[in-house]
Amino acid sequence: MARAVSTRRTVVFTIAAWIVALIIFFPILYTIITSFKSETEAIKGFNIIPSGTIESYQAVQAQSNYFKFFLNSVVLSLGSTLLALLIAVPAAWSMAFSPTAKTKDILMWMLSTKMMPAVAVLVPIYLIFRDTGLLDSRIGLTVMLTMINLPIVIWMLYTYFREIPGEILEAARMDGASLWGEIVYVLTPMAVPGIASTMLLNIILAWNEAFWTIRLTTTNAAPLTAFIASFSSPQGLFWAKLSAASTLAIAPILIMGWFSQKQLVRGLTFGAVK
Amino acid sequence: MGKIILKKVNKSFGATQVIPGIDLTIEDGEFVVFVGPSGCGKSTLLRLIAGLEDTTSGTIEIDGKDVTGAAPAKRGLAMVFQSYALYPHMSVAKNIAFPLKMAKMDQAAIDKKVTEAARVLNLTNYLERRPGQLSGGQRQRVAIGRAIVREPSAFLFDEPLSNLDAALRGTMRLEISELHHQLKTTMIYVTHDQVEAMTMADKIVVLNAGNIEQVGSPLDLYNKPDNLFVAGFIGSPRMNFVKGEAAKPYNAPTVGIRPEHIKLSKETGSWKGVVGVAEHLGSDTFLHVNVEGIGMLTVRADGDFPVTHGDIVWLTPDATRIHRFDDKGLAIR
Numbered sequence: 001m002a003r004a005v006s007t008r009r010t011v012v013f014t015i016a017a018w019i020v021a022l023i024i025f026f027p028i029l030y031t032i033i034t035s036f037k038s039e040t041e042a043i044k045g046f047n048i049i050p051s052g053t054i055e056s057y058q059a060v061q062a063q064s065n066y067f068k069f070f071l072n073s074v075v076l077s078l079g080s081t082l083l084a085l086l087i088a089v090p091a092a093w094s095m096a097f098s099p100t101a102k103t104k105d106i107l108m109w110m111l112s113t114k115m116m117p118a119v120a121v122l123v124p125i126y127l128i129f130r131d132t133g134l135l136d137s138r139i140g141l142t143v144m145l146t147m148i149n150l151p152i153v154i155w156m157l158y159t160y161f162r163e164i165p166g167e168i169l170e171a172a173r174m175d176g177a178s179l180w181g182e183i184v185y186v187l188t189p190m191a192v193p194g195i196a197s198t199m200l201l202n203i204i205l206a207w208n209e210a211f212w213t214i215r216l217t218t219t220n221a222a223p224l225t226a227f228i229a230s231f232s233s234p235q236g237l238f239w240a241k242l243s244a245a246s247t248l249a250i251a252p253i254l255i256m257g258w259f260s261q262k263q264l265v266r267g268l269t270f271g272a273v274k
Numbered sequence: 275m276g277k278i279i280l281k282k283v284n285k286s287f288g289a290t291q292v293i294p295g296i297d298l299t300i301e302d303g304e305f306v307v308f309v310g311p312s313g314c315g316k317s318t319l320l321r322l323i324a325g326l327e328d329t330t331s332g333t334i335e336i337d338g339k340d341v342t343g344a345a346p347a348k349r350g351l352a353m354v355f356q357s358y359a360l361y362p363h364m365s366v367a368k369n370i371a372f373p374l375k376m377a378k379m380d381q382a383a384i385d386k387k388v389t390e391a392a393r394v395l396n397l398t399n400y401l402e403r404r405p406g407q408l409s410g411g412q413r414q415r416v417a418i419g420r421a422i423v424r425e426p427s428a429f430l431f432d433e434p435l436s437n438l439d440a441a442l443r444g445t446m447r448l449e450i451s452e453l454h455h456q457l458k459t460t461m462i463y464v465t466h467d468q469v470e471a472m473t474m475a476d477k478i479v480v481l482n483a484g485n486i487e488q489v490g491s492p493l494d495l496y497n498k499p500d501n502l503f504v505a506g507f508i509g510s511p512r513m514n515f516v517k518g519e520a521a522k523p524y525n526a527p528t529v530g531i532r533p534e535h536i537k538l539s540k541e542t543g544s545w546k547g548v549v550g551v552a553e554h555l556g557s558d559t560f561l562h563v564n565v566e567g568i569g570m571l572t573v574r575a576d577g578d579f580p581v582t583h584g585d586i587v588w589l590t591p592d593a594t595r596i597h598r599f600d601d602k603g604l605a606i607r
């Protein structure tokens with residue numbers, strides 16, 4: 001009897017979970033559906049059965065070169081992630097293993113930079129970029145994305161590093177490891193799951209970043225976010241094309257996320273479950 | 275070589291002074307044990323010697339060289355931690371090889387040393403395993419292997435056996451003593467286990483609240499404790515202390531007598547008492563006897579001494595084994 005009840009409960013919970021997941025996922029799903037409609041179909045109103053035409057995709061590809069944007073997205077997200085890790089690993093290391101009285105304040109300060117609306121610094125940043133010739137350059141944008149995500153990367157790494165027992169690092173020090181040896185041979189391998197999930201999350205964040213990427217680029221360095229934006233033009237909105245462009249833009253990251261979900265979940269719950 | 279000299283070593287964590295100032299000489303090849311109650315600063319002192327903590331003032335010399343400000347790696351010491359502190363992502367072989375790799379030794383020489391260490395420590399069949407797949411005793415042996423391969427000038431152990439069960443502790447204790455006889459390298463060993471301290475040490479350093487109470491061989495400390503603290507700390511079960519009227523005949527405010535130095539009789543003796551709890555260990559029995567005017571005394575009896583709760587017994591302390599202490603708790607000799 002107890003078993004029957006618990007089975008029924010499982011079913012109820014499963015259905016509820018699916019419904020919630022569907023609600024969350026629906027905008028993305030509807031974007032994908034719309035991308036397989038013609039423009040006239042798209043503006044007609046709510047309809048979840050598309051005609052299946054791929055004319056929007058053809059139009060999008062004809063209108064602008066998807067692969068150039070795609071390549072920029074890859075370069076920017078990977079580049080900024082690697083750069084961020086290069087800075088964040090030593091930073092988080094020192095804060096986790098030789099904290100000072102000010103460490104907590106520094107962490108809070110870094111996080112506080114994320115509380116400020118980005119638009120507040122748009123003008124100064126834009127002017128700096130213009131005067132240094134970094135506008136629409138991959139280097140400039142990589143640096144920008146690194147800066148934006150650095151606080152989060154440091155915070156995540158800091159929490160992972162805190163989980164590593166200090167005695168193991170002391171053992172390494174006794175064993176004659178230099179600071180560098182300690183980081184390379186002991187700390188990093190032990191922190192790999194944490195670093196990997198931080199990296200994945202940062203790639204996703206950088207890939208989807210749309211405020212700065214759209215404002216600081218025109219053509220050369222423009223990633224997929226700018227590619228999407230280019231389809232909402234002054235001439236009017238083209239729902240189907242916009243959806244096709246969005247689908248093309250999120251597809252790579254969706255696929256990557258799908259294949260790495262185990263790693264992501266493990267990383268994000270690291271320490272919580274132990 | 276491994277002669278270590280501490281001069282006025284002082285350590286404070288912020289405003290709390292943990293070690294007020296210690297002078298200590300550890301001779302080359304000695305097995306020195308630090309004992310003392312929990313929180314007295316044993317680990318801190320060991321970590322100061324290791325270089326894992328900075329001294330607040332004072333100097334540390336190893337083989338005539340001032341290493342006070344030197345990094346741990348530069349001191350030529352090896353440490354075995356209570357938690358083993360093995361590298362979880364490396365195989366046993368890699369763990370043992372790690373200090374050699376850091377010393378940039380060539381691979382052939384590393385392999386040779388690892389094989390040899392594994393043979394000595396009975397780890398040959400486990401070289402490819404990860405630490406997670408080993409028992410506590412095996413892990414501790416890996417930690418010791420990692421320490422011996424680099425031929426340090428001294429070994430530092432911080433309660434290395436306290437995570438093991440009693441039987442294994444006994445075996446490992448012998449193994450470490452044996453290792454000391456083979457290597458003849460200075461060893462500093464922190465423990466709060468009486469038996470470990472008494473059986474392994476050439477020299478015991480008794481610490482109390484960051485101060486050295488007494489330094490000496492195990493038997494010195496047992497036979498001639500300098501003060502009440504050492505008298506009460508060394509020996510198990512504890513020494514009995516007798517104060518007031520009963521101590522008068524011995525010309526001291528306090529006298530101490532060990533449980534094993536009290537004669538027990540059913541007919542006659544100096545003190546009359548009532549048997550309380552009897553702890554039968556097989557070889558010995560420890561009786562807790564309530565003596566009128568003195569209080570509870572612990573007495574050792576033979577394992578088969580016939581006695582039950584509530585019996586009347588007579589106790590006679592061995593006069594030559596009485597320890598006398600003055601008002602300040604210092605031994606009167």
Ligand SMILES: Nc1ncnc2c1ncn2[C@@H]1O[C@H](COP(=O)(O)OP(=O)(O)OP(=O)(O)O)[C@@H](O)[C@H]1O
Pocket residue numbers: 287290292310311312313314315316317318319466
């Ligand atoms: N990092 C630290 N900051 C502040 N106080 C500390 C620190 N490390 C140790 N102490 C204090 O110093 C004192 C001595 O500590 P220590 O670890 O040396 O004791 P111990 O003799 O090894 O004790 P145990 O037998 O319990 O291991 C303790 O009172 C402890 O609270």
Ligand SMILES: [Mg+2]
Pocket residue numbers: 316317318
């Ligand atoms: Mg300790």
